[in-house]
Amino acid sequence: KPLGKCSRCKKNEAIINLAYARQRLCKDCFNDFFVNRVRRVVEEFRMFKPGERVAVAVSGGKDSVALLHALKKAFPEQDIYAFYINLGIKYYSDHLEKKVIELAEMVGVPIEIYNLKEKEGYTIDDFLLTKYKNKMCSVCGLIKRNIFTTLAVRVNADTVATGHNLDDTVSTMMSLFFAGDFEGIARLKPVLKPLIKGQPRKIKPLITTPEIEDLYYVALNELPVQECGCPHGEFTPIKGMKKWLDEMEKEQPDIKFRLLSVFRRKFIPLVDRGLGEEGVEEVRACTVCGMPSSSEICSKCRRVMELMEIKERRGEIKMEITFE
Ligand code: SF4
Ligand code: ZN
Structure with missing residues (x-):
């Protein structure tokens, strides 16, 4: 039904109702x-300073597409760089690659495409051969996080921005809360300092943006965006939590904002204080990729090694042995 005149300009017809x-x-x-x-979130949390290089992790989904576009609008003078990882997911990854190239041109930022198959010799689809075949998203997430950080280090980016929205953050916080993983919640801050000196900090400029508004923004501005879903998309506890929060929102339109505020202002400081000095897990650089790890070889590199062994056994790749 018609919403009447816009509450701000009082001139045009309103098309979006923001109940909260x-x-x-x-x-x-x-x-x-x-x-x-x-713009306000970036400034409030001092996510980056003028002159710094901001690498935006773009997947081609609505959130990262909205992020890149809005960030450039909010900070036209900022040195913004887009990254896309072609994960080698059949049909899906190539489709997204075209969209993100189109987007980067439209927004006017340089884009770097990292092709997993070409650069590292495997694809996300290959993990169907491993024991992680029912946990594709968790392996995929691990790999993406690792590569985005590696790429950011390579181009001297001061920070990596990701498209995590309000719904993602609050539903993840709630799931971790029920799982008792309080340290995990503490890692969901709007700005996460690097665990290893010289690496970029991680920022979430959309942390107060409801998911549905990313969709509105992308649609209203006709931005190039993903048109088909990933074949490995699975039902996770976080998705269940999102549904539950959506139900709650019908009665309490600001519930997600209030939960974010409680976690951020009350809970996380408590966890940080509780962790103190000795509570923080020791972090070192992975001996293979150099990214932060709690053991000698990080989880990403360990999973990739397992995959490569399987591929080798199947005769898909030959290990090259050289003697010096
Ligand atoms: Fe990766 Fe899962 Fe997203 Fe597919 S749905 S791109 S496997 S995280
Ligand atoms: Zn590693």
Whole structure:
């Protein structure tokens, strides 16, 4: 049904109802509202300074697409760099690659494409051969995080921005809470300092942006975005939690914001204090890839090694042995 006039400009017809903010906005006012919120979050949490290089991890999904576009609008002078990892997921990854190239051109930022198959000799699909075949997203997430950080180090980026939105963050926090993983919750801060000196910090400029608004933003601005789903997408506890929060939101429109605030202002400081000096897990650089790890070889490299062994046994690759 029609929403009436926009609460901000009082001129145009409103097309979006933001119940938590008691506002109905037209397209232009929504765009301003969206971009201003990104700008405010970056400034409030001091995510980056002028002159710093910001690497944006773009997957081609609505969140990272909205992030890249809005970040460039909010900070037109900032040195922004886009990264895309072609994970080698059949049909899906090539489809997304085209979208992100189109997006980077539209936004006017350089983009670096990292092709997993070409650079490292395997694809995410290959993990169907391993014992992780029912945990594809967790392996995939591990690999993506590792590579984004590696790429950011390579281009001297001061920070890596990801498209985690309000719903992602709160539902992950709740799931970790039920699992008793409080340290995991503490890692969900808007800004995460690097565990190893010289590596980029990780920022979430969309941490206060509801997921649905990323979708509105992408659709209203006709941004190139993923049009088909990943074949490995699976039902996770986090997705279940999201559904539950969506139900709660119908009664309490600001529930997600309130939960984020409780975790951020009350819970995380408590966990940080409790961890103290000795509580923090010792972190060192993985001897293979150099990324932060709690053991000699990080989880990503260990999984890749397992995969490569299987591929080798199947005769898909030959190990090259050289004597010096
Ligand atoms: Fe990776 Fe899972 Fe996302 Fe597919 S759905 S790209 S496997 S994290
Ligand atoms: Zn490693």
